[in-house]
Amino acid sequence: MTASAQTTTPAATPQQDAGVDQAQIDQGKATFAQKCSHCHGFNMVNAGTIAPDLRRFPDDRERFFTTVKLGKNGRMPPWGDLLNDDQIACLWAYISSRKDR
Numbered sequence: 001m002t003a004s005a006q007t008t009t010p011a012a013t014p015q016q017d018a019g020v021d022q023a024q025i026d027q028g029k030a031t032f033a034q035k036c037s038h039c040h041g042f043n044m045v046n047a048g049t050i051a052p053d054l055r056r057f058p059d060d061r062e063r064f065f066t067t068v069k070l071g072k073n074g075r076m077p078p079w080g081d082l083l084n085d086d087q088i089a090c091l092w093a094y095i096s097s098r099k100d101r
């Protein structure tokens with residue numbers, strides 16, 4: 001397979017330090033609302049369940065991926081079969097975006 005030269009990047013990039021884009025965050029937010037919010041709380045505001053407040057989750061992308069894919073302690077369900085890496089990356093973008101606020 002030959003790599004096609006796709007140079008769609010515009011000459012001027014407005015926000016170079018933005019590690020994630022808004023589209024990812026929006027998609028992550030939608031997925032979160034569907035799959036995660038009944039345990040982790042709408043908008044990540046914890047509803048007082050045993051699920052942790054994800055706004056406090058450390059800046060650890062690898063741990064996030066591992067937990068989401070494999071679950072944790074039999075209480076956090078595994079999502080590896082239901083969500084692909086792209087969707088998990090969007091979730092991470094969303095969750096990271098909430099932290100500084």
Ligand code: HEC
Pocket residue numbers: 032035036037038039040050051052054057063064067068072073075076077079091
């Ligand atoms: C059935 C309830 C439930 C659902 C649905 C759920 N979680 Fe959790 N989650 C938990 C519980 C409970 C824990 C705490 C597990 C523990 O530490 O024993 C947890 C922990 C976590 C952690 C912290 C793990 C760590 O390493 O400390 C992350 C991140 C997380 N969940 C993300 C998600 C995401 C993203 C979704 C949606 C795809 C989701 N969860 C859906 C119940 C849930």
